[in-house]
Amino acid sequence: MASSQTTQLPDARLVVTGHTPTGTSIFTSDSILPPFAPFGLESSHFTTFHASPTVPASNTAPYPTLDAVLPRCPPTGVLFCITDIQPGGSAPMHRTQSIDYAVVLSGEIVLALDGGEEKTVKAGEFMVQRGVNHAWHNRTEEVCRIACVMAGTEKIVLEDGKVLEQTVFGRKAE
Numbered sequence: 001m002a003s004s005q006t007t008q009l010p011d012a013r014l015v016v017t018g019h020t021p022t023g024t025s026i027f028t029s030d031s032i033l034p035p036f037a038p039f040g041l042e043s044s045h046f047t048t049f050h051a052s053p054t055v056p057a058s059n060t061a062p063y064p065t066l067d068a069v070l071p072r073c074p075p076t077g078v079l080f081c082i083t084d085i086q087p088g089g090s091a092p093m094h095r096t097q098s099i100d101y102a103v104v105l106s107g108e109i110v111l112a113l114d115g116g117e118e119k120t121v122k123a124g125e126f127m128v129q130r131g132v133n134h135a136w137h138n139r140t141e142e143v144c145r146i147a148c149v150m151a152g153t154e155k156i157v158l159e160d161g162k163v164l165e166q167t168v169f170g171r172k173a174e
Helices: none
Strands: 012-019 025-033 045-052 078-085 090-094 098-106 108-113 118-122 126-130 134-137 144-152
Touching: 012 045, 078 090, 108 144
Parallel strands: none
Antiparallel strands: 012 025, 045 078, 078 144, 090 134, 098 126, 098 144, 108 118, 108 134
């Protein structure tokens, strides 16, 4: 199914499983999730599939209702999402209080760090981000889709005692 947004990729399909009261495995939902585009249709799109405020997560609690917000991992939890970054698009410098396991599903992305270093990560390649201040840049003509599982972490405390706080677009998160 083609997306209703400007992205050239289809909206994400999410299949969720669960159990009957007697323990038999079942499908509990199968739906197409529209992306959240808070900065306009020509900017990054986000789709969150699951979030849990704690780990271990519950497989018996009701499936969480997911608000259309920027994907941020609960401090002691986990979050599963995708981000579509449009051709020529960027996500500004930011830091999450999480360890992020990411794979580029399509296209390619430039991962830029606050020290000025950059690496290009292509479709089928993986990243583990450990609470770093980073930006994303899509310098191609193709949409880049990144899947990410984020797990909450302890705050990073430097040798001098300075704490590296979570940031949103270069500013301390509220």
